[in-house]
Every structure is written in structure tokens, then in C-alpha cells.
Amino acid sequence: MAVTRSPLIIALDYASLDTALCMADQLDPSRCRLKVGKELFTRSGPAVLEALHGRGFEVFLDLKFHDIPNTVAAAVQAAADQGVWMVNLHAAGGRRMMEAARERLDHAGLATHLIAVTVLTSMERADLAETGLDVEPMSQVERLARLARDSGMDGVVCSAQEAQRLRDVCGDTFLKVTPGIRPSFAAADDQRRVLTPAEAIRAGSTHLVVGRPVTQAREPMAALAAIEQELSA
Secondary structure, rough: OOOOOOOEEOOOOOOOOOHHHHHHHHOOOOOEEEEOOOHHHHOOOOOHHHHHHHHHHHOOEEEEEEEHHHHHHHHHHHHHOOOOEEEEHHHHHHHHHHHHHHHHHHOOOOEEEEEEOOOOOOOOHHHHHHOOOOHHHHHHHHHHHHHHHOOOEEEEEEHHHHHHHHHHOOOOEEEEEEEOOOOOHHHHOOOOOOOOHHHHHHHOEEEEEEEHHHHHHOOOOHHHHHHHHHHHH
């Protein structure tokens, strides 16, 4: 398996294993990692991990576990036993859940990175209020990030806008994995508030999840190279 220092994680947001592998075959495992999410894993199961590992890729398994502590710990170990580079869980599951997952990995001697989801990027203050939390999303993000750090997590998933504050709160080595990145060549018609790869890294993100700007490009590796150039500029 290739080991890369690249911060880039390409999201394989596909329904079919064949389509996902067709994209993987156009990418270089020494220059990016891959993310497998709920739909692809639910349809394809561990076969997708085996196939991607066989092609040399490090994989972020994005399943956002959230259950009682023992169940999450067992699921995290199951993912790590399959060799994934990174797996995540919901910080809202609480300290005991996160600590159980951390202890399970440590006891088994597994080096898989374990990160937490704080507040989903789709949620606004009104959404949180409906769940009984009448706070600004950033306040809850910071609270859960601190809890995740104190519970032994390696980092969190966060927006680029949150990364700078979380770098101040949790430090540089605490991983900050940022989805929704739009490189400059793909951002012109996007009306949402997003940052380019270079802006996100400067803000404090340590890893960048990129989807359509690469996977829907006519030449995916050319798009990847353009992002690398932005990062090195």
C-alpha cells in the first residue's frame, strides 16, 4: 500500500463498486487517499476496501458511528482490522463512547486514525434548537471538539471556516478533516461559502476532502495536479 503525505482525500461518492473502482484506477495512490461513505459501503461492503487497498490506496471509511460504547468500539475495531487509514464516529455519542473506541484500538495495537464528527455542516441554529440545543453551531462544534480531544480522538471533521478556531483550541497536530473543498478552477459558479484548498490549509485544515471537482473532471489526474499546484503556490 502506498503511503502518501498528501492532504488530499478524494471522495468516491458512487453507488456501484465498478464505478468507484473505475475512478480509483484513474488516480495515483501516492498522491491522494480515498474516502468511502455510507452508500458505497452499504452496497459493496468490505469488498470495496479490499479492492482499494489492493490498488495501493489508503482509505478513510466515513461511516460516522453512533451507538452505545461497546457497539461503536467493536465497529471501529472491525474497520481497523480491515486496514483502513481513518474511521470516524459522532462526538455526540459522548465521552464514554469515544473512550471505548480509543481503548479498543490501543489494546489491539491498531494505528487507524480515529476522528469525530461534531455538528453536521447541514445543521443551522434552528436545527440544533429542535434537538434541545439552543446554541450557535460554532459553539457546539468547539464544545464537541474539545470533548473529542480529551476523549483521545486524533481529530475532527470540520468546515474550513471552523478549522482556524479549532487549531487555536485543539492545536496544530489535532487533525482537522475538511469536506466541501472547491479548487479555484471549480469555484466560479458555486454560490455556497466555500474555500479553495490553499485557503483551507492556511485556515488550519490538515486534510481536504474533494469530490466532484476531481471525480467529474474529464481528466481526474489533471484536476488533482491542478489542486496540487494551488497548494504549492
